[in-house]
Amino acid sequence: MKSNGQKKISWFNIVNMTFIVLFSIAVLYPFWQTLVLSFTDANQASSLGLNIWPERWITDAYKFIFSYEQIGIAYINTILRTVTGTLLIVGLTILAAYPLSKRNLPYRNTITILFLIAMFFSGGMIPDYLLIKNLGLLDNRLALILPSALNVFYVIIMRNYFMTIDKGIEESAVMDGANHFTILWKIIMPLSKPVIVTIALWAAIGHWNEWFHALIYIQDDAKTVLQMVVREMLVDVNLSDATQVSGAGGASSELLLSNVRAATVMVSIGPIILLYPFAQKYFIRGIMIGSLKG
Amino acid sequence: MVVLKDNANKQQRKQKKWLEIKKMRSFYLMLLIPMLMLFLFSYGPMYGILIAFKDFSPGLGIWQSPWNNFEHFKRLFDDYLFIRALKNTIIISLLKIIISFPAPIIFALLLNEITHDKFKRITQSISYLPHFMSWVILSTMIVEVLSPERGIINFFIGLFGGDPVHFLASKTAFIPMLIITDIWKEIGYASIIYLASMASIDTALYEAAEIDGANRFHKMIYVTIPSIMPMIIILFILRLGSILNAGFDQILNLYNPLVYEVADIIDTYVYRAGLEQFQFDYATAVGLFKNVVGITLILVANTIIRRRSEHGIW
Numbered sequence: 271m272k273s274n275g276q277k278k279i280s281w282f283n284i285v286n287m288t289f290i291v292l293f294s295i296a297v298l299y300p301f302w303q304t305l306v307l308s309f310t311d312a313n314q315a316s317s318l319g320l321n322i323w324p325e326r327w328i329t330d331a332y333k334f335i336f337s338y339e340q341i342g343i344a345y346i347n348t349i350l351r352t353v354t355g356t357l358l359i360v361g362l363t364i365l366a367a368y369p370l371s372k373r374n375l376p377y378r379n380t381i382t383i384l385f386l387i388a389m390f391f392s393g394g395m396i397p398d399y400l401l402i403k404n405l406g407l408l409d410n411r412l413a414l415i416l417p418s419a420l421n422v423f424y425v426i427i428m429r430n431y432f433m434t435i436d437k438g439i440e441e442s443a444v445m446d447g448a449n450h451f452t453i454l455w456k457i458i459m460p461l462s463k464p465v466i467v468t469i470a471l472w473a474a475i476g477h478w479n480e481w482f483h484a485l486i487y488i489q490d491d492a493k494t495v496l497q498m499v500v501r502e503m504l505v506d507v508n509l510s511d512a513t514q515v516s517g518a519g520g521a522s523s524e525l526l527l528s529n530v531r532a533a534t535v536m537v538s539i540g541p542i543i544l545l546y547p548f549a550q551k552y553f554i555r556g557i558m559i560g561s562l563k564g
Numbered sequence: 565m566v567v568l569k570d571n572a573n574k575q576q577r578k579q580k581k582w583l584e585i586k587k588m589r590s591f592y593l594m595l596l597i598p599m600l601m602l603f604l605f606s607y608g609p610m611y612g613i614l615i616a617f618k619d620f621s622p623g624l625g626i627w628q629s630p631w632n633n634f635e636h637f638k639r640l641f642d643d644y645l646f647i648r649a650l651k652n653t654i655i656i657s658l659l660k661i662i663i664s665f666p667a668p669i670i671f672a673l674l675l676n677e678i679t680h681d682k683f684k685r686i687t688q689s690i691s692y693l694p695h696f697m698s699w700v701i702l703s704t705m706i707v708e709v710l711s712p713e714r715g716i717i718n719f720f721i722g723l724f725g726g727d728p729v730h731f732l733a734s735k736t737a738f739i740p741m742l743i744i745t746d747i748w749k750e751i752g753y754a755s756i757i758y759l760a761s762m763a764s765i766d767t768a769l770y771e772a773a774e775i776d777g778a779n780r781f782h783k784m785i786y787v788t789i790p791s792i793m794p795m796i797i798i799l800f801i802l803r804l805g806s807i808l809n810a811g812f813d814q815i816l817n818l819y820n821p822l823v824y825e826v827a828d829i830i831d832t833y834v835y836r837a838g839l840e841q842f843q844f845d846y847a848t849a850v851g852l853f854k855n856v857v858g859i860t861l862i863l864v865a866n867t868i869i870r871r872r873s874e875h876g877i878w
Contacts, residue, residue, distance in 0.1 A: 300702075396851060397851075553753075
């Protein structure tokens with residue numbers, strides 16, 4: 271690999287590394303500014319300047335959101351949704367992928383095509399909404415987990431993974447009289463941990479971040495999710511920002527809202543940041559598995 | 565005689581297949597729930613597409629509502645708002661294809677040149693981070709960074725004596741902001757797949773090129789890029805197929821009435837016409853138009869590219 275001497279530092283390397291360092295700072299900066307904003311007081315936040323370090327670290331915004339009932343409810347709802355939604359997706363993906371990985375299953379291709387059509391063609395926003403309405407699922411938590419429960423892309427990835435598992439192991443289990451459910455549970459699933467973890471992480475992050483279904487299917491505040499709380503705060507501030515351009519502004523309540531919003535963003539990305547080192551490893555592996563398919 | 569034998573064969577084959585199905589019944593049992601979900605939540609809404617051809621009234625339901633054939637589709641091209649949304653969608657999407665699509669390829673080429681492993685790993689991990697966040701979260705951060713009162717960009721503009729710019733409320737600045745933030749969010753994650761295919765290039769190719777006197781740039785242009793070309797083509801076809809998806813999530817969270825003129829795309833228009841103004845039938849027609857164009861584009865692009873280069877997605 272490293273055939274040419276590494277001692278000489280070329281200009282290209284210096285420029286390239288500088289560029290990548292600057293890029294990394296640009297990626298991280300918005301996160302940092304939000305963190306700082308969540309810890310500064312309204313006074314500093316309102317002064318124009320390079321707010322890269324708080325004058326004093328103030329936790330008022332966090333105190334406020336922890337006492338604000340709506341955010342607690344939304345947090346619990348989001349956790350519940352993520353856990354049940356992820357379990358459902360992983361379960362259905364395995365149940366669909368395992369039979370489809372059997373090359374000698376009659377009508378396997380027909381069924382696969384039925385799945386694939388659903389990936390390329392969909393009803394669209396309004397027909398989706400009408401279906402949920404006709405099923406009576408508006409304002410029901412199930413509307414947040416059922417429509418996304420079967421993901422064809424995940425099924426294809428898992429099916430391809432199952433197909434790489436040595437058939438000999440299964441055949442000997444069949445000889446011993448195990449049924450297919452036992453084989454799936456006891457033999458195939460333990461062997462498929464990497465792909466199962468990958469899809470579980472994809473599903474969990476998807477559910478944690480999803481807000482559009484919550485926007486259109488859920489009206490009841492008691493069933494709202496965290497992303498919607500952030501979004502409502504964002505829309506509020508956006509409107510006042512837009513109207514403030516002409517008028518002389520500087521109302522401290524608006525600035526306080528910015529602090530609160532920043533703090534809410536911080537608590538809602540907390541779990542993802544904590545999971546991040548672990549998650550990204552699996553995400554990369556998932557992309558590899560996914561791109562291996564012919 | 566021959567016919568009889570054929571019939572017997574057919575019968576036999578049928579019986580054999582039936583036996584096989586019976587033997588594998590637990591597999592069909594496993595497929596039962598996923599298939600039900602598929603029919604209910606993927607094929608179910610396809611039935612709802614019918615209302616694009618009807619005068620839909622919620623009281624009558626999808627089937628009972630009267631047909632109006634292609635009235636909604638005829639209306640499309642007289643609708644100023646639809647034309648505007650179509651135009652914006654194509655402009656934003658083309659700009660994203662021209663600028664955002666090659667960005668991760670260039671990023672991967674640059675990262676690939678870095679031999680310091682730890683540096684490479686850390687910067688790569690940083691570059692994926694925004695991919696894991698929703699546009700709701702990222703929008704709140706972007707609003708802060710671009711804010712005329714507090715944002716760092718306007719701080720520097722002020723330092724050089726400029727007036728603060730309201731980026732997200734300006735018709736000229738909004739689209740560049742869409743492109744930049746789109747690259748910011750996805751460049752790292754999108755580069756993974758290119759880096760992976762670069763890692764699998766046979767090192768003998770580089771050694772041979774070196775013997776021929778190739779320098780770094782020659783190797784990049786004559787070895788690395790041709791080797792990842794099939795991957796680029798596949799991803800490009802898939803991207804073309806979604807030319808009418810200009811980024812619903814991103815725009816719905818970043819736009820505001822001041823920039824509708826340049827930022828309203830088909831999806832945001834469907835959302836407002838359908839779910840905010842309750843024109844279900846018309847909005848469905850708009851959505852169907854978009855869907856059909858998208859699939860046609862995928863088919864056409866795939867056929868053309870396959871005819872010329874035998875790559876393609878199928």
